[in-house]
Amino acid sequence: MTTATGRSAGTGADEKPEHSADRTRRFGPGTPLRAAAGFALAAIVLFAVAPLVLGDFRLNLLAKYLCLAIVAVGIGLAWGRGGMLALGQGVFFGLGGYAMAMHLKLADAGPGNLPDFMQLYGQIDKLPWWWEPFANPVFALAATVLLPVFVAFLLGSLVFRRRVRGAYFAILSQALAAALAIYLIGEQGTTGGTNGLTDIQGFFGFRLDDPLNQRAVYFIIAACLLLMLALVRQLMHSRYGELLVAVRDAEERVRFLGYDPANVKLVAYMVAAGMAGLAGALFVPAVGIISPALIGVVPSIEFVIGVALGGRATLIGPVLGAIAVAWAKTTLSEQFPAAWTYLQGLLFVIFLAFLPNGLASVAGLVRRRRPAPADRKAAQPKSVPLTAETGGAGQ
Amino acid sequence: MTLVFSQLFTGISIGAVLLLIALGLSLTFGQMNVINMAHGEFIMAGAYTVYVVQQIITNAGVSLLVALPVAFLVAGAMGVVLEFLLIRRLYTRPLDTLLVTWGVALILQQLARDIFGAPNVQTRAPDLLTGSITIFSSGDGNDLMVANSRLFILTLALLAVAALTLGLRMTPLGRRIRAVVQNRDLAAASGIATGRVDRMTFFIGSGLAGIAGVALTLVGPIGPTMGTNIIIDAFLVVVVGGIGQLKGTVIVAFALGMMQSLVEYSTTISVAKVLVFLTIVAFLQWRPQGLFTLRTRSLA
Amino acid sequence: MSTQKPAGLRIRDLRVVFDGFAAVDGVDIDVSPGDVRFIIGPNGAGKTTLVDAVTGLVKATGSAAFDGQELLGRKVHHITRLGIGRTFQTAAVFEELTVLQNLDIAAGTNRGLLTLLRRRKSVPDSVAQAMETIGLTSARDRLAGTLAHGQKQWLEIGMLLVQDAKLLLLDEPVAGMSQDERDTTGELLGMLSEDRTVVVIEHDMDFLRRYARTVTVMHAGRILSEGSVAEVQADLKVQEVYLGHAKATSQALVQEV
Ligand SMILES: Nc1ncnc2c1ncn2[C@@H]1O[C@H](COP(=O)(O)OP(=O)(O)OP(=O)(O)O)[C@@H](O)[C@H]1O
Ligand SMILES: [Mg+2]
Numbered sequence: 005m006t007t008a009t010g011r012s013a014g015t016g017a018d019e020k021p022e023h024s025a026d027r028t029r030r031f032g033p034g035t036p037l038r039a040a041a042g043f044a045l046a047a048i049v050l051f052a053v054a055p056l057v058l059g060d061f062r063l064n065l066l067a068k069y070l071c072l073a074i075v076a077v078g079i080g081l082a083w084g085r086g087g088m089l090a091l092g093q094g095v096f097f098g099l100g101g102y103a104m105a106m107h108l109k110l111a112d113a114g115p116g117n118l119p120d121f122m123q124l125y126g127q128i129d130k131l132p133w134w135w136e137p138f139a140n141p142v143f144a145l146a147a148t149v150l151l152p153v154f155v156a157f158l159l160g161s162l163v164f165r166r167r168v169r170g171a172y173f174a175i176l177s178q179a180l181a182a183a184l185a186i187y188l189i190g191e192q193g194t195t196g197g198t199n200g201l202t203d204i205q206g207f208f209g210f211r212l213d214d215p216l217n218q219r220a221v222y223f224i225i226a227a228c229l230l231l232m233l234a235l236v237r238q239l240m241h242s243r244y245g246e247l248l249v250a251v252r253d254a255e256e257r258v259r260f261l262g263y264d265p266a267n268v269k270l271v272a273y274m275v276a277a278g279m280a281g282l283a284g285a286l287f288v289p290a291v292g293i294i295s296p297a298l299i300g301v302v303p304s305i306e307f308v309i310g311v312a313l314g315g316r317a318t319l320i321g322p323v324l325g326a327i328a329v330a331w332a333k334t335t336l337s338e339q340f341p342a343a344w345t346y347l348q349g350l351l352f353v354i355f356l357a358f359l360p361n362g363l364a365s366v367a368g369l370v371r372r373r374r375p376a377p378a379d380r381k382a383a384q385p386k387s388v389p390l391t392a393e394t395g396g397a398g399q
Numbered sequence: 400m401t402l403v404f405s406q407l408f409t410g411i412s413i414g415a416v417l418l419l420i421a422l423g424l425s426l427t428f429g430q431m432n433v434i435n436m437a438h439g440e441f442i443m444a445g446a447y448t449v450y451v452v453q454q455i456i457t458n459a460g461v462s463l464l465v466a467l468p469v470a471f472l473v474a475g476a477m478g479v480v481l482e483f484l485l486i487r488r489l490y491t492r493p494l495d496t497l498l499v500t501w502g503v504a505l506i507l508q509q510l511a512r513d514i515f516g517a518p519n520v521q522t523r524a525p526d527l528l529t530g531s532i533t534i535f536s537s538g539d540g541n542d543l544m545v546a547n548s549r550l551f552i553l554t555l556a557l558l559a560v561a562a563l564t565l566g567l568r569m570t571p572l573g574r575r576i577r578a579v580v581q582n583r584d585l586a587a588a589s590g591i592a593t594g595r596v597d598r599m600t601f602f603i604g605s606g607l608a609g610i611a612g613v614a615l616t617l618v619g620p621i622g623p624t625m626g627t628n629i630i631i632d633a634f635l636v637v638v639v640g641g642i643g644q645l646k647g648t649v650i651v652a653f654a655l656g657m658m659q660s661l662v663e664y665s666t667t668i669s670v671a672k673v674l675v676f677l678t679i680v681a682f683l684q685w686r687p688q689g690l691f692t693l694r695t696r697s698l699a
Numbered sequence: 700m701s702t703q704k705p706a707g708l709r710i711r712d713l714r715v716v717f718d719g720f721a722a723v724d725g726v727d728i729d730v731s732p733g734d735v736r737f738i739i740g741p742n743g744a745g746k747t748t749l750v751d752a753v754t755g756l757v758k759a760t761g762s763a764a765f766d767g768q769e770l771l772g773r774k775v776h777h778i779t780r781l782g783i784g785r786t787f788q789t790a791a792v793f794e795e796l797t798v799l800q801n802l803d804i805a806a807g808t809n810r811g812l813l814t815l816l817r818r819r820k821s822v823p824d825s826v827a828q829a830m831e832t833i834g835l836t837s838a839r840d841r842l843a844g845t846l847a848h849g850q851k852q853w854l855e856i857g858m859l860l861v862q863d864a865k866l867l868l869l870d871e872p873v874a875g876m877s878q879d880e881r882d883t884t885g886e887l888l889g890m891l892s893e894d895r896t897v898v899v900i901e902h903d904m905d906f907l908r909r910y911a912r913t914v915t916v917m918h919a920g921r922i923l924s925e926g927s928v929a930e931v932q933a934d935l936k937v938q939e940v941y942l943g944h945a946k947a948t949s950q951a952l953v954q955e956v
Contacts, residue, residue: 089497089498091497162684163683166683166687171497172683174434174494178631179631179635179676180676182631182672183672183673183675188669190668190670238818242815242816242818243804243807243814243816244815244816246803246804247804249793249796250793250796250800250804253793253794253795253796254791256756256775257793258804259779260754260775260776260785261804261858261862262776262779262808263776264774301627301631302627305498305501308498342509342512345505345506345508345509346505346506346509348505349503349504349506349509350506351502352498352499352505353485353499353503353506356499357485357489357499360495
């Protein structure tokens with residue numbers, strides 16, 4: 005919304021306060037109607053506008069961005085709402101991606117054959133045991149999500165239960181990302197090493213070099229993103245979502261109400277991990293590669309900047325932020341790699357030091373200029389309200 | 400037998416490097432609770448300082464000795480500027496600090512790339528430090544040799560620890576630093592300018608990163624991304640060692656170095672990394688606050 | 700709200716040691732069901748630490764049992780689920796949530812997963828009632844962080860109400876409140892104590908005189924004296940260590956007359 009329309013809406017509210025209050029109740033942020041409208045709009049953009057406007061190449065790029073956006077939605081939940089700075093999402097992205105790529109590599113090679121890179125490096129003549137189950141498509145698909153969720157469960161239940169401090173959690177997540185990347189690089193014979201798993205030809209019987217199939221992949225990704233948004237929206241607006249915010253702001257206090265905060269956090273962390281895994285799995289057919297370069301410390305932190313940019317505690321902010329950052333990176337980094345690095349550094353500094361609520365807080369400022377409807381007391385929230393209900397009340 | 404000793408010595412020298420890079424963090428992270436991801440880039444700055452000094456002073460030995468204090472000042476000054484411009488505003492938001500300083504780290508890396516070029520640069524080690532001495536002669540050709548550079552780093556690390564310990568105990572500044580760590584409000588109430596103490600703490604912690612950078616030129620490549628590769632390990636050392644405790648950092652640095660070296664010997668580097676990580680997670684189950692803790696009273 | 704017979708708290712030889720310093724040093728206390736027990740004592744006497752020990756926040760030795768159930772050694776949230784609620788010396792509410800959401804969370808410890816994962820459709824009766832009691836009905840959609848200090852304290856008490864705690868441990872509930880706010884809190888306290896056992900830590904002697912049924916005086920981690928308000932005030936030992944506050948009490952008396 006531009007400032008101009010914001011103002012004209014404000015004048016309207018001045019003249020007919022009751023009507024405006026009524027409208028806020030039905031269309032205000034967080035209300036089901038507004039959400040439905042938002043989802044419809046997003047669906048139109050993703051399923052109709054984008055495929056019509058964009059050529060094959062750009063649509064494929066968008067598909068890649070949407071995968072990153074799925075990761076961002078999960079980070080928004082875990083970090084924005086739950087206060088867990090998940091700096092190791094690359095691990096889950098990688099687990100999902102490798103699970104998918106392993107299956108696709110095996111399918112490409114055909115039954116009984118080794119994937120091409122294993123033949124190339126020639127150190128082994130038999131498929132490693134841990135590759136074997138991935139030949140089964142159902143197992144592989146389930147693993148793309150369940151494997152990350154399981155690892156998140158292990159790490160999360162160890163870390164959260166022992167009341168390890170938030171900073172430690174962030175550092176341990178990073179260390180896990182570093183360890184996994186180093187492991188994958190080191191075990192070249194069975195993981196493809198630095199190159200990763202590349203040159204993937206088919207996707208469950210469809211050839212990936214066919215533009216039509218690539219479009220289908222794009223549609224699958226877009227649908228998954230909308231689904232994940234719906235899921236996270238439900239979580240955010242549920243009682244669980246309120247509890248999660250409570251745990252973020254005063255974990256010990258929640259304990260004294262009889263809840264175990266570790267469980268509350270664990271759920272959000274596992275959901276975020278599952279979403280990163282799904283995103284990694286979808287990334288493989290869209291881009292045709294998964295490699296340690298997408299998993300380590302650096303890419304894991306990069307996932308976070310889009311979330312911070314868009315507004316960590318909002319639903320849609322992380323999506324828009326992730327897409328914007330990914331787009332800027334593609335556009336800038338090839339021609340002006342130095343400029344991109346500086347910009348990225350500046351984004352971290354500006355958005356985390358000075359605009360911790362992201363661009364959403366800028367939007368919030370614009371909105372707050374509007375006079376408050378007469379029947380509501382202005383509550384003067386000290387920051388952007390984090391919950392839907394207060395979003396309506398605070399204005 | 401010699402093999403065991405030689406692995407032990409490798410472990411000690413890995414530990415000494417870990418100790419040097421973690422020592423500054425045990426001040427800024429351990430004492431002040433600031434997660435400064437740009438610490439690795441301060442180390443990088445220290446390493447490049449050697450490179451620059453060697454452009455001016457050709458004698459490798461002299462240049463190394465000159466570089467030590469210069470690197471301390473350069474990295475320390477960078478730390479003070481960072482503290483003053485950004486970190487000061489973020490003391491109540493440690494996780495945001497982590498990300499902000501990551502951004503600063505990216506900028507510093509790119510600056511290094513723009514100034515010194517993307518490829519690694521070479522420095523010369525003094526002759527005295529290029530050889531190795533035989534600690535133990537077995538007679539069957541399996542002599543136990545230790546590189547002089549490694550001994551130098553070990554000595555430097557131990558000297559730094561000693562200086563820091565004494566400084567914290569004996570000097571007025573050290574006493575003030577410890578007072579602020581233990582009870583910030585009380586310290587402020589008793590007339591200590593906590594802001595200035597913070598800045599000094601940050602100066603010393605960052606300066607130690609510069610010293611570590613000088614030492615690293617003797618054992619590894621000097622390049623724009625050298626900081627990123629070591630920073631996580633350094634943080635792990637402080638986390639496991641325990642907040643606010645120097646001795647924890649020292650013990651854990653050597654323990655982790657030893658473990659890395661032994662596991663690496665029996666498996667591979669990549670497996671060793673994963674095993675070390677798992678051990679650390681398991682250790683934190685047992686002692687979530689690290690090896691040694693400073694008790695404070697808070698709900699958090 | 701529970702109508703069952705309130706139960707009592709029984710503490711034996713409770714000891715909390717911080718790095719060799721005994722903050723609570725062998726304390727025995729019995730609070731009978733339905734009592735309103737005030738615990739007073741100079742700063743650092745160990746009052747808050749006592750409550751911390753009973754609610755599982757710090758490790759302690761000895762025994763603390765409520766309703767026959769041993770509390771020591773249990774996790775904080777398990778102790779809470781046995782019906783023990785507390786407030787903190789500095790108000791601890793969820794500042795970024797609304798009054799309604801704060802209370803709803805407190806009321807919801809026993810909700811199943813499915814209820815948790817759904818949106819709140821209506822305000823639960825107990826929450827509506829508690830909001831009325833603490834006088835925050837009109838502020839139900841305000842963020843708790845925007846409330847006045849006194850209102851935050853009341854919100855905490857409201858959270859105890861809906862939590863259905865049988866034993867309430869209040870740590871300085873009227874500190875920093877105006878006289879009017881104190882009176883309101885006192886009324887709340889009366890209401891709370893109708894069917895609950897209440898332990899109040901307080902420095903305000905006027906407040907104590909008006910609302911306490913029994914008093915325990917702590918000093919340096921030990922019990923100095925125990926009894927009715929009059930008994931404790933007459934105790935010479937108390938007057939000795941507590942001279943400043945005794946004076947304050949008589950001053951308050953004078954002012955009132
Ligand atoms: N976690 C801790 N570590 C070390 N010492 C502590 C800790 N908690 C409390 N103490 C010490 O224990 C003693 C008792 O403290 P406590 O807070 O229980 O006193 P109090 O009676 O509540 O005082 P006040 O009236 O000021 O609230 C104090 O000397 C305090 O410094
Ligand atoms: Mg107290």
